[in-house]
Amino acid sequence: MAARVRAPDRAPTSACAVAVDVALLTVTEGRLQLLLVEPDDPALHGSLALPGRRVRDDEDLDATAHRALAELAGLRAPDAHLEQLRTYGAIARDPRARVVSVVYLALTPTTDARLGTRARLIDVAELDGPRPPRLAYDHDAVIPDAIERARAKLEYTPLATAFVSEPFTLAELRGIYEAVWGVALDDANFRRKVRSVEDFVVPTGERSRPGPGGGRPAQSYRRGTAARLHPAMLRP
Amino acid sequence: MAARVRAPDRAPTSACAVAVDVALLTVTEGRLQLLLVEPDDPALHGSLALPGRRVRDDEDLDATAHRALAELAGLRAPDAHLEQLRTYGAIARDPRARVVSVVYLALTPTTDARLGTRARLIDVAELDGPRPPRLAYDHDAVIPDAIERARAKLEYTPLATAFVSEPFTLAELRGIYEAVWGVALDDANFRRKVRSVEDFVVPTGERSRPGPGGGRPAQSYRRGTAARLHPAMLRP
DNA sequence: TCAAAAGTGTTCGGATTACACCCATGC
């Protein structure tokens, strides 16, 4: 019995737990959205949180991120773009225990997949609105970092293509930039810029069908092989 | 009682330790240098590592980074620029135990301070040279990330000023850019660019003394208040 | 034939580059 009690006692020097939280962003109908879930802990009822799980000894951090999405949101997204955002380690960020959280940023196209019953997509504009949802832990500090990272990365990497499924049109891609950045872009200049960046997108030769209102069919594209954009797509 | 038994049971799945490692860069005589130390562990004799320490329950991650610098390199650098690089969590990155490492990037001016006997500054050019030092853990993967982060951040933030002590001259600042990027810059254009960025540097009104070979005294500058450079100082 | 959406051309102004030139100091 004493041993059991002491185990937590020894912890103080280096036993803080490691968790991975995921900020998954997607663009639906021209609006940037964030995946939030209702936390397990009943004490946090009424608030929302990024999906997160403790890291197990037999999985690396990326695996924990995928597991958090699968277990908490019912999302299997092995193809989603996943990258580390940063690690949050303030002593009291979780009031119950010392937990260091490695936060990931995930980007996916809009999916038809059913979300778990405790998961919701929130319009990021709502987070700055008059009635923002209550957020658990330090996630009110994490989320703006994630959104800013996504906005910045669209400038110098081809990450915008992670928000669309292939094949896509340049108008769809422009819609991603406009939704994430919250600005309107000049179609002509956007088109020229994208096509001038080597290996950003490659035309498939196919054309997409116009919408119900008519319009000229658009050229279809796929992701190119570029890892960085030269020159960058700078925000206005 | 059931509750008490369950607590330790849950632990094994999430008991990996958290450490902080620090990649401290400085520029000495026009060369970019990295601080490395001989690891504590005798099994790692002959190799070098970034200074690192386990995170204690009573300190946040920044505090651990400062402690690692102080305990392992004898460096007290409360004024150094310190920022998180990223977190490395591969299962076997430390062969002895599961350790997740939060790596920090630190930038300081050249210091006269005595380094601890087990600490050395290594020329980063040596790391790609014919006889690179043997590196412990996964630090051979971490160090290039740190150097690239520093190079990238000089472009769009005023971080170059973290490598010089105040007051400094524009020639000194240019020397930082040249050392970190490994390129030669046009003095006239550099000067104009720096001065055109609002609040990047502010002239003190003082002038520095010329060196022994003569030359016109240079205007002295201090760091300005800008957090981002508009427009950026792009690498050639 | 008209509206809608895709796609092209053209002009303008600001930023970047390359390099010639002037200034102040030690020896």
Place this chain on the structure above:
DNA sequence: GCATGGGTGTAATCCGAACACTTTTGA
């Protein structure tokens, strides 16, 4: 004076913003 490093001027060029214009479809 002259070598050394600090600092300025300027013309050529590149790049992005703005916007007018043409093409191809549905109704």
